[in-house]
Amino acid sequence: MTRTTNTAQYDINSPENLARRKHGLSVLSQIDGHQGEAVIEALADINPAMGHHVAAFSFGDIYDRPGLDPRSRQLVTIGVLTALGGCEPQLKVHIGAALNVGLTREEITEAILHAAVYCGFPRALNATFTAREVFATRDDPA
């Protein structure tokens, strides 16, 4: 399909990109819920393009792909974010997403203990305490 308009591919507000973003946001909402939407909103003033690509690319193009189910995707993400360290804000969102897509609290804490073998106990401890925060918020959202 050839372009009927003259907008550049990088223009995040082109009709094509608005459609990609809209779809991405719907995937994000199903997976991350309010927490994910909050990240996009927080980006609106500082870097709307980053928000666009988190939605359109990360969720619309990648997450939505059928070759790997959401539960499996969250296990990979928990591994990556635990290993990176310093990404506790994102780990919070993704542990929440993990619960949303059907991983249990036990599976999440086991995944982090498993990760300790491969990236060390310090990173795994920080991820564990992040999980505790998420679970506590779910128990008492006030």
Add this chain to the structure above:
Amino acid sequence: MTRTTNTAQYDINSPENLARRKHGLSVLSQIDGHQGEAVIEALADINPAMGHHVAAFSFGDIYDRPGLDPRSRQLVTIGVLTALGGCEPQLKVHIGAALNVGLTREEITEAILHAAVYCGFPRALNATFTAREVFATRDDPA
């Protein structure tokens, strides 16, 4: 249960640790197959204690825990090793293990593409090419 012998807990050749190691090696063999055993053997001369703990701790104590199944564990490991970078030798063994525990090649490459969102394309590219090596070896073990 109190100790009937006087061996220190750190003594990797105490009767207790021989039992722990033996069990760990049997778990490792089921998961990693020959590749994992090769790592333990490679450690025999340089650091037998490290080989002991890879078997006894990583596999006997952690991997064997029932709270997370092997397929899920390998997804976490693929996430961690992709994110760390520079661990291609271990990623080779673990992609092999992933196939052994029932992940398909498509799921493995999807997991790495998924990881790209969280740790960037360079690390994901290196992990992808490692996967290609593993699959090629499986196709033609010569």
Add this chain to the structure above:
Amino acid sequence: MTRTTNTAQYDINSPENLARRKHGLSVLSQIDGHQGEAVIEALADINPAMGHHVAAFSFGDIYDRPGLDPRSRQLVTIGVLTALGGCEPQLKVHIGAALNVGLTREEITEAILHAAVYCGFPRALNATFTAREVFATRDDPA
């Protein structure tokens, strides 16, 4: 603009994605030259979706954005890849790209020396020796 076809956004061979990929590949060719194209080709059998997104997303959506010129982009990339470590294959491609977009050899080696302050000498040494390989290949492409 609403979709006139029923292809999913994640389908890398939809008409829209073929167009995005085609544009991305043309940007990549201008910046990375043959080295970048070689990476996409190397992905064709193992993970064509990753190749699609390297082209369509990294180059078509991000690199092509007008807010930062290619010379500046390559300086950022050299910083990232030096700091990550273990990404020497990508650093090779990007040092080549840096030369293509007008950075001099002196500027590239200065950038790596500058990075040493922030990520340490070991990573900077490995990046420096990667630069030497790239320059040597340019001097003697045989």
Add this chain to the structure above:
Amino acid sequence: MTRTTNTAQYDINSPENLARRKHGLSVLSQIDGHQGEAVIEALADINPAMGHHVAAFSFGDIYDRPGLDPRSRQLVTIGVLTALGGCEPQLKVHIGAALNVGLTREEITEAILHAAVYCGFPRALNATFTAREVFATRDDPA
């Protein structure tokens, strides 16, 4: 020695593991003091298995090994945690442990300055400010 009970090796509350954990906790107390014990207690509700392995494996199996003295171990740990970054909570505990095992404040700050050469000034700065917090708490525990 064969098992007289039928408990699995992964069962952290088996008689063998209770003994391993008890010994590990006694090593941890000598090295880390209250700070280390606090970490184990903080894990009790969220991931008791992780607390078990921090005690039984990290301290009982590894730290207690005679091939490297505690002062030397803390120097290695300071290097690792400074280089990892994002592990300031663990670095606090381990800088305290370093003082406990006989490293002086001067040696600790020199170790971090030395690390700056290898992992860059930003990580070393963050480690230095963590050391300052620890020393300040020792000077004024209120």
Add this chain to the structure above:
Amino acid sequence: MTRTTNTAQYDINSPENLARRKHGLSVLSQIDGHQGEAVIEALADINPAMGHHVAAFSFGDIYDRPGLDPRSRQLVTIGVLTALGGCEPQLKVHIGAALNVGLTREEITEAILHAAVYCGFPRALNATFTAREVFATRDDPA
């Protein structure tokens, strides 16, 4: 020029090092302004040698080199610090420095979005929110 005094090269208060430090501090002030000076002052009690080398080496020896201009240096630094993660305190100072040497806010946020391709969205998100803090402080220094 041979040494006229007998002070060791490592002595940060030798006449030579006082001169190197003084020059480094003047470069640092031009680039980082008050934020950079604040880091040096914060080091005075805990690790004056580290403060000396940040000034004398990082700024006096490296930053001041003519082979790469300050604007280019800050692009490299933004890349390194975004990729490292966990260095938000330093990224704050360096985003400020980037504005001081003539990078625009748009160029800075584009640089971080560009980095996302190479080190992943989590690190880039954290860097973006750090940039937002810096810009907000500039808008309202109270």
Add this chain to the structure above:
Amino acid sequence: MTRTTNTAQYDINSPENLARRKHGLSVLSQIDGHQGEAVIEALADINPAMGHHVAAFSFGDIYDRPGLDPRSRQLVTIGVLTALGGCEPQLKVHIGAALNVGLTREEITEAILHAAVYCGFPRALNATFTAREVFATRDDPA
């Protein structure tokens, strides 16, 4: 002491810097031996300033400082380089330096096993195999 010449501080070939470099090289030779000198020589064509600063700053300014002995410094370095990963070339040089300054092979392998707790087994395995290479070369230098 005021400058009697008009050379800039960044000029690595000023009389002052020649003296700093000369002293740094003598420290480096005592610690690293031929391996360290080889790194400096390898830098001569690609980035002589980096070679200058490895010698003058890393060794002349930092390593030579009296507050931490060489054996302790090498323990820190082994921790850093194991944790960073991807720095096997530098780890080779520094494991050699560790032997030169009096650490035994057992202490070195224990240090790496200790590091495994804090940065995971993959990084520690790669460091262990690097140590094996170094020891093998010492046993059979041919």
